[in-house]
Each structure stands twice: as structure tokens, then as C-alpha cells.
Amino acid sequence: MKLHHHPISGHAHRVRLLLGLLGVKHELIEVDLSKGAHKSPAFLALNPFGQIPVLEDGDIVISDSNAIMVYLAKKTGATDWLPETPEGAARVQRWLSVAAGQIAFGPGAARLVTLFGAPFNADEVIERAHAILRLIEDHLKNQNWLASDHPTIADIALYSYVARAPEGNVDLSPYDKVQDWLSRIEALPGFVPFMHAPAELLASA
Amino acid sequence: MKLHHHPISGHAHRVRLLLGLLGVKHELIEVDLSKGAHKSPAFLALNPFGQIPVLEDGDIVISDSNAIMVYLAKKTGATDWLPETPEGAARVQRWLSVAAGQIAFGPGAARLVTLFGAPFNADEVIERAHAILRLIEDHLKNQNWLASDHPTIADIALYSYVARAPEGNVDLSPYDKVQDWLSRIEALPGFVPFMHAPAELLASA
CATH class of the missing domain: 3.40.30.10 (Glutaredoxin)
Structure with a gap:
């Protein structure tokens, strides 16, 4: 591939x-x-x-x-990462929608503003980022992973932009459960780190 | 249910x-x-x-x-509407992401502005609507349905907000293939119409 x-x-x-x-x-x-x-x-x-x-x-x-x-x-037949049952698949899909929606147009967009000067309204997308982070924080009070009792592609879909949200001026410090969840993903065997944006890119925004 | x-x-x-x-x-x-x-x-x-x-x-x-x-x-075991093969499922997922992303934050958001005075930048979301409509129009030059040679939940996911895009001041007249595709969906057995927004709601925006 x-x-x-x-x-x-x-x-x-x-x-x-x-x-x-x-x-x-x-x-x-x-x-x-x-x-x-x-x-x-x-x-x-x-x-x-x-x-x-x-x-x-x-x-x-x-x-x-x-x-x-x-x-x-x-x-790869990884039904632990994407369940095939109606309920299991739907619980993952719910977060894939969040990844394509509130995450892409929230913390993802906020980071595009600081890194590349993308023409989003920074206040709007930062507010949207906090709105979805509050919901994720509440959700993680009852469970360790977003869509099941083990990691799925739902967790992977949200990891990258949540982990680098601070690069878009989205402060993660209010979200203890979210930070714990990021750490759990980072501890998975085979984890691949996501680079931090170069300082000169952030400084130029 | x-x-x-x-x-x-x-x-x-x-x-x-x-x-x-x-x-x-x-x-x-x-x-x-x-x-x-x-x-x-x-x-x-x-x-x-x-x-x-x-x-x-x-x-x-x-x-x-x-x-x-x-x-x-x-x-319901409707594998025609959601294929189970890796490629078939991925081709549907691609458009579910569009529905949750560019459609919700494009024509969907533009309609929320006119109907409910939602605090989106109207120019931004209308421009985003046309950007995705141009891509859909091009895509439909080669096929009748978004994700397969027959209708899938990809088509259903995009129908509603595309059909009512004009209520958000998104003009569909440049998009012949999109209009044909909307008509094909409306001709499916069991089709359920989507109401038009009441005139007084549109007038008050």
C-alpha cells in the first residue's frame, strides 16, 4: 500500500x-x-x-x-477496531461524523489559522473546539474509549487534532479526562507520534 | 423503533x-x-x-x-444501501464524511442562517457550499449515484441539505447533474419528501 x-x-x-x-x-x-x-x-x-x-x-x-x-x-479483518454489529458500527460512526464535522471545523480549523493563516474566524472555531471538547470530556467520565470498552477507529479519528489543539490556541488544561485518553492512545503498541508544528510556522501566523 | x-x-x-x-x-x-x-x-x-x-x-x-x-x-441487512466489502464501505464512508463536514458546514449552515439567524458568516458558508457542489457536479458526470452504481446511504446523507440549499441562498441552477441526481432520489420507491421552509421563516431572516 x-x-x-x-x-x-x-x-x-x-x-x-x-x-x-x-x-x-x-x-x-x-x-x-x-x-x-x-x-x-x-x-x-x-x-x-x-x-x-x-x-x-x-x-x-x-x-x-x-x-x-x-x-x-x-x-485486515480488524473487527475490534471497527465492529460489524449494527450497534457497534453505529457507535463508531457517531464519532467519525464528529471527526469530519466539529473536529475538522473546530480544533482542526483553529490550527489552520495559526499555521497557515486560513481564513476561518478564529474566535468561532476556537469556541466550537471547546464545545466539542466539553462533550468529549463528559463522555470520557464514564468510559476509557469513545465508542466501546476498547480502542476503535473512533479514537484514532479524533486523536490527532485534539492532541495538537493547543497549536490552534485551544487550551486543553480544563479537560483532564481528554488528556488521560490522549495518553492511553499514546501508550498503544505501534503508536505513531504526530509531529509538533515548527516554531517558526506558529510564530509567523 | x-x-x-x-x-x-x-x-x-x-x-x-x-x-x-x-x-x-x-x-x-x-x-x-x-x-x-x-x-x-x-x-x-x-x-x-x-x-x-x-x-x-x-x-x-x-x-x-x-x-x-x-x-x-x-x-435490516441492507447491504445494497451499505456495502460490507472494504472498498464498497469506504466509498460510502467518503460521502458520510462530506455530509458531516462540507455539507453540514456549507449548505446546511447557510440554511440555518436564513431560517434561524444562526451566527455563521453567510458568505463563507455559501462559498463552501458552492465548492462542494462543484465537486459533486463533476463526480456525477461519470455516474448516477455517489458511491456505487446504485443508491446507497451516501446519496441519502447528502440529499436533504442539497435539495434545500436554495433556502440558504445557495443557487443550484449551475448544477445540472446535481439536479438530475436529486430527481433520481425523489423517484425512488418509498421516497419521503422534505418540507420546504415556511415563507414567514425565510422572510424574517
């Missing part, structure tokens, strides 16, 4: 993290976002959305980080 | 639509959003996010419209 990625992307990191946890061998292809390689004709032929990550598995090309995680879990 | 819903919610409509297409008998419970019933202790006990829709199937309670659709497809 080949993963088109960039080390600073949380969407790409969540896939790298799952590949590590599943122990799936893969080749990394770095897409030079700074040169607009994700908008090149060759890349748009792989993913018309012009976004990383993209997974190539032989002739099969999958884009969207949640979709790639579903593909990997099913392809 | 009981579905907690409101007739003006696109997130609730997509579930009602799938229930109709699958022919699943259910009881509708209208949540009085105007009186804040979705923030009542009783409702928050069902869904701490304080959002409709919520499905109750005996003791099982599922919230998040995408999650409910996954639950219903799996519970």
Missing part, C-alpha cells in the same frame, strides 16, 4: 497512526503542499478533492481519512 | 428518508425545538449533544444521523 500524506496534516496522521497500530506495511509518499502538489493534475486524478491523505492499494484508490480507516479495518 | 425528529431538520429528514426507502415501520416523536426541548434533561439523557435525530430501538439509543443510517442498514 502507498499513502500520500504530509507530516503536518492531522487527517493524514490519523491514517498513519492506524497503519502503525494495525502493523500494516506501507510506503509513504510525501505530497509537497507548499508547492501545491495536491492541486496538480496527477494528484487530482487520484483525488478530485485535492486533499491528502490518499491510499493506493493496487488499483484501488481511497481518499478521505475516515474512509481509508474503514477500508483498512475491513481489509 | 422511535425516531425523535423535527420536520425542518435535514439531519432528521435523511433518517426519515432512509426509513421510508427501507420500509421500516417506526413511530415519530417530534421534538419541539422552538421550546428548547432538545436541551431538556430528558432529551440530553438520550443524546448529550442535544441534537436530533435520535433513534430508539428497544434499549438501544443511537444519535447522529450518519450513525443511525449505518445502524438501520446493518440491522
Whole structure:
């Protein structure tokens, strides 16, 4: 398998993290976002959305980080990471929606503002980040993992942007349970760290 | 099964639509959003996010419209609506992410501005709506349905907010293929219409 990625992307990191946890061998292809390689004709032929990550598995090309995680879990038969029962699958899906929604447009967007000057309203996306973090904190008062009594792709989908939320000026210190949950993910065998943004990138925003 | 819903919610409509297409008998419970019933202790006990829709199937309670659709497809064995193969499931998931992301924060948000004066930047969310509509239009140049050669829950997830995008001042007239696709969904046996917003609601914004 080949993963088109960039080390600073949380969407790409969540896939790298799952590949590590599943122990799936893969080749990394770095897409030079700074040169607009994700908008090149060759890349748009792989993913018309012009976004990383993209997974190539032989002739099969999958884009969207949640979709790639579903593909990997099913392809490897990892039903612990993505249950096949109606209730189990729905409990995971609930958080994949959060990852694509409130997380991408909350802490994810807040980090894009500080790293790349993305044209989001910083106050709005930081407020949205805290709103979802409060809900996650409450949820984790009763359980160690988001969607089950063990880790699933729901946890992996949320990890990257929650872990690096402070880079978008989203303070995690009020969220003890969230911090404990991040530590539990980081202690999993095969964990792949997510780089911290370079200081000069944060300083230039 | 009981579905907690409101007739003006696109997130609730997509579930009602799938229930109709699958022919699943259910009881509708209208949540009085105007009186804040979705923030009542009783409702928050069902869904701490304080959002409709919520499905109750005996003791099982599922919230998040995408999650409910996954639950219903799996519970009824509707593998045509949600394929179980790695590639088939991933192709559907890709659009569930779009529904929870660019659609909710694009045409969905634009409609919340006109209907309820929601504090989104109207220009930003309308621009985001057109960006995703252009991608959907291009995608539908090569196929009739979003994720397969037949309808899946991917199509149902996107239908409601795309169909009512004009209520948020998102003009659909440039998107011929999108309009054809909406018509194909509306022609499916068991289709459940999504109400148009009352004129007085649109006029008051």
C-alpha cells in the first residue's frame, strides 16, 4: 500500500497512526503542499478533492481519512477496531461524523489559522473546539474509549487534532479526562507520534 | 423503533428518508425545538449533544444521523444501501464524511442562517457550499449515484441539505447533474419528501 500524506496534516496522521497500530506495511509518499502538489493534475486524478491523505492499494484508490480507516479495518479483518454489529458500527460512526464535522471545523480549523493563516474566524472555531471538547470530556467520565470498552477507529479519528489543539490556541488544561485518553492512545503498541508544528510556522501566523 | 425528529431538520429528514426507502415501520416523536426541548434533561439523557435525530430501538439509543443510517442498514441487512466489502464501505464512508463536514458546514449552515439567524458568516458558508457542489457536479458526470452504481446511504446523507440549499441562498441552477441526481432520489420507491421552509421563516431572516 502507498499513502500520500504530509507530516503536518492531522487527517493524514490519523491514517498513519492506524497503519502503525494495525502493523500494516506501507510506503509513504510525501505530497509537497507548499508547492501545491495536491492541486496538480496527477494528484487530482487520484483525488478530485485535492486533499491528502490518499491510499493506493493496487488499483484501488481511497481518499478521505475516515474512509481509508474503514477500508483498512475491513481489509485486515480488524473487527475490534471497527465492529460489524449494527450497534457497534453505529457507535463508531457517531464519532467519525464528529471527526469530519466539529473536529475538522473546530480544533482542526483553529490550527489552520495559526499555521497557515486560513481564513476561518478564529474566535468561532476556537469556541466550537471547546464545545466539542466539553462533550468529549463528559463522555470520557464514564468510559476509557469513545465508542466501546476498547480502542476503535473512533479514537484514532479524533486523536490527532485534539492532541495538537493547543497549536490552534485551544487550551486543553480544563479537560483532564481528554488528556488521560490522549495518553492511553499514546501508550498503544505501534503508536505513531504526530509531529509538533515548527516554531517558526506558529510564530509567523 | 422511535425516531425523535423535527420536520425542518435535514439531519432528521435523511433518517426519515432512509426509513421510508427501507420500509421500516417506526413511530415519530417530534421534538419541539422552538421550546428548547432538545436541551431538556430528558432529551440530553438520550443524546448529550442535544441534537436530533435520535433513534430508539428497544434499549438501544443511537444519535447522529450518519450513525443511525449505518445502524438501520446493518440491522435490516441492507447491504445494497451499505456495502460490507472494504472498498464498497469506504466509498460510502467518503460521502458520510462530506455530509458531516462540507455539507453540514456549507449548505446546511447557510440554511440555518436564513431560517434561524444562526451566527455563521453567510458568505463563507455559501462559498463552501458552492465548492462542494462543484465537486459533486463533476463526480456525477461519470455516474448516477455517489458511491456505487446504485443508491446507497451516501446519496441519502447528502440529499436533504442539497435539495434545500436554495433556502440558504445557495443557487443550484449551475448544477445540472446535481439536479438530475436529486430527481433520481425523489423517484425512488418509498421516497419521503422534505418540507420546504415556511415563507414567514425565510422572510424574517
